[in-house]
Structure formats: C-alpha cells, structure tokens
Amino acid sequence: MIELFRVGFLQVTLVDVLDVAAVGALFYWLYRALSDTPAVQVLLGLALLLLLSVVVEVGKFAALGWIVHTVAGVWLLAFVVLFQPELRRVLVQLTRTKLLRLLLRTPMAPVLDEVLEAVTEMATKHIGALIVFAGSQSPRLVIETGVPLQAVVTKELLLSIFNPRSPLHDGAVVIENQLIVAARCILPLSVTTHVTGRAIGTRHRAALGLSEQIDATVVVVSEESGEISIAHGGVLELGVSPARLRERLVELLGAGLPQEQQS
Numbered sequence: 001m002i003e004l005f006r007v008g009f010l011q012v013t014l015v016d017v018l019d020v021a022a023v024g025a026l027f028y029w030l031y032r033a034l035s036d037t038p039a040v041q042v043l044l045g046l047a048l049l050l051l052l053s054v055v056v057e058v059g060k061f062a063a064l065g066w067i068v069h070t071v072a073g074v075w076l077l078a079f080v081v082l083f084q085p086e087l088r089r090v091l092v093q094l095t096r097t098k099l100l101r102l103l104l105r106t107p108m109a110p111v112l113d114e115v116l117e118a119v120t121e122m123a124t125k126h127i128g129a130l131i132v133f134a135g136s137q138s139p140r141l142v143i144e145t146g147v148p149l150q151a152v153v154t155k156e157l158l159l160s161i162f163n164p165r166s167p168l169h170d171g172a173v174v175i176e177n178q179l180i181v182a183a184r185c186i187l188p189l190s191v192t193t194h195v196t197g198r199a200i201g202t203r204h205r206a207a208l209g210l211s212e213q214i215d216a217t218v219v220v221v222s223e224e225s226g227e228i229s230i231a232h233g234g235v236l237e238l239g240v241s242p243a244r245l246r247e248r249l250v251e252l253l254g255a256g257l258p259q260e261q262q263s
Contacts, residue, residue, distance in 0.1 A: 014161075016059075018261075023050070026173050036238070038042075040191075042240040043250060052183070053065070053069065056209060057092070081246060090241075091154075108178065108249075110153075110178075111127075111153045111178050112246070112253070113173065113181065114154050114155045114158070114249070115158065115175070115219070115249075116242060116246055117152065117155045118158035118159055118160075118241070119131070119157070119219060119221055119228060119245065120242045121159065122158075122159065122162060122206075122221045122228045123221050123227070123228050123242075124226065125162065125226075126222075126223055126225075126226045127162050127163070127171075127221065127222070127223065128148050128162065128205060128221055128222065128223030129158070129173075129205060129219070129220070129221040130164045130171065130172035130173065130187065130203055130204060130218065130219075130220055131158070131172065131173050131175065131218065132172050132173065132174045132185070132187070132210065132216055132217075132218050132219070133175050133216060133217040133219075133221040133249070133252075133253055134174060134175065134176035134177075134216055135209050135214065135215030135216050136215050137214045137216075138176060138214050139174060139176075139214055139216055142172070142174060142182075142185050142186070142187060143174050143176075143181055143182045143185060144208065145171075145185050146171060146182035146183055146184045146185040146186070147168060147183050147184045148180060148181065148182050148183030149180050149181060149182055149183055150179055150181055151179060151180045151181075152179065153175060153178065153179065153180055156237065157180065158173065158180075161173055161180075161183050162221075167184075168183040168184045169184075170184055170187045171183070171184040171185050171186055171187075171188075172187050172206065172218070173182075175184070184209075185204075187200065187206035187207065187209055187210045187218075188209040188210060188213060189205045189206055189209045190205045190206075190208040190209035190212055192205065192208055193205065194210075195236050195238060196238065197249070197256065198238065200236070200238075201222070202203070203220050203222065203223075204220055204222075204229060204231075204238075206218075207219075207229070207230075207231040207236065208231045208234070208236045210231070211231040211232050211233060211234055211235070211236075212227045212234040215233075215248070216232075217230065217232045217248075217252050217253060218230070218231040218232070219245065221248075226243070227239050228240050228242065228245055229230075230248050232252055235260065
C-alpha cells in the first residue's frame with residue numbers, strides 16, 4: 001500500500017482515507033435520513049463509540065477496547081431492534097434514487113388518465129377507494145393477500161371494483177407494470193393515527209402504512225367526505241384536488257409521459 005503520510009507512528013494509506021471517507025459519508029447520510037426521529041440520538045452514540053474504538057485500537061488499550069467492543073455490539077443490536085420502522089424507511093429510500101426509478105419506470109400516461117378519471121368520479125359519488133401503484137419494489141406480500149386479476153386498467157373496471165355492491169370493493173387495488181394485478185388486497189396499518197392534527201381512518205392508515213414500508217404510491221378516496229389523498233414515502237397528503245393528484249402521480253410515476261402532459 002502507498003503511504004500518504006504518518007500521524008505519529010500510525011501509517012496512513014489511500015485505502016485508509018477512502019475507508020474513513022466512506023464511513024463518514026454513511027453516517028452523514030444516516031443522520032440526514034433519521035434526523036427527525038428518536039433514532040438519531042442512538043446513531044450519534046454509535047458514532048462516538050466508533051470514534052472511541054479507533055482511539056482504543058491506535059492506543060492499544062486492551063481492557064478499554066474489550067469494553068468498547070462489547071458495548072458497541074449490544075448498542076448496535078438494540079438500535080436495530082428498537083428502531084425497525086426508521087431503519088425500514090432508510091432502506092426504502094435507497095430504492096428511490098432518480099436513476100433507479102428512471103430505469104424501472106414504464107410509460108404510464110394511459111394508466112394515469114384512467115385512474116384519474118375513476119378517482120374523480122368516485123370522489124364526487126363518495127365511493128371509498130384504495131389504489132396502490134407499485135414502485136421499484138414489487139408489493140408481492142400485499143398482492144398475495146388479494147384476488148389476482150391481471151387486467152388492463154380502465155375507469156370502468158375501477159368503478160366496478162370499488163362499487164359498494166362489489167365483492168372486491170373492500171381492500172386495495174394494486175397496479176403493477178400497467179396492469180391491475182390484484183384487488184381486495186390487505187395493506188399494513190400505520191401506527192400513526194393523526195396527520196396535521198386530524199384523525200385519520202383505516203383507509204388512510206393503510207395507505208400510509210404501506211408507503212412507510214415499501215416504495216409504493218397509494219391513492220385514497222374517502223367514502224365519508226369524498227376527499228382525495230395520496231401517500232408516498234411515509235408522508236400522507238390529505239385533501240388534494242384532481243389537478244394536484246395528477247401533478248404528484250406524474251412526478252412520482254410519470255416517466256414516459258408526453259412532455260405536454262407533464263407541464
């Protein structure tokens with residue numbers, strides 16, 4: 001290895017510099033991702049332990065080193081166990097890079113047109129609905145809870161599925177690869193019960209819950225109010241207009257849409 005410089009008796013190589021830079025970048029990214037959660041305090045503690053372990057290794061403190069390594073192992077395990085939702089959100093964010101989303105997207109213009117028309121009509125008629133757009137991760141476990149369809153997305157089919165008299169109206173529809181792959185699917189409920197000071201019902205908690213766990217976009221129509229909402233990335237936007245819904249869906253799913261439709 002090529003030696004770059006020495007700090008006392010410690011030899012520093014290019015690999016050492018790259019190693020430290022990679023670890024620093026990883027902790028900085030984790031800090032940014034977890035900065036609004038309680039997990040960030042534990043993460044800072046782990047960073048301090050990591051720094052202390054470096055000092056211990058350099059100084060050859062055997063007893064202190066044993067203590068630091070033991071505590072670090074327990075702390076890391078506690079971090080993973082206690083903050084599973086936050087870590088899951090971080091892992092989901094890894095799949096949301098612009099490059100990955102562009103590689104995995106397919107033209108969605110016809111699908112979005114049909115969905116928007118159906119959602120607008122259902123909102124007007126106060127017909128409850130849950131529509132899931134799969135992202136870079138296939139919601140396989142969710143699909144398996146429902147009734148398989150593999151049908152072309154049309155306004156008429158969506159209205160038929162969510163008709164209160166339909167046996168498929170309970171649960172969610174999942175759209176993947178421009179097809180309705182399943183209906184009557186069960187989504188995981190979020191532990192969140194209030195958004196922006198408002199209590200949210202089961203449909204909204206289901207939409208939020210799925211968006212917290214995987215890279216999916218979920219559209220909700222409230223049966224009680226006719227209000228349209230959209231969930232993505234663990235964020236639920238309540239009371240959006242059809243125009244705002246189109247804007248968000250194009251932003252999140254719309255690679256391949258004609259340019260005039262994205263303006």
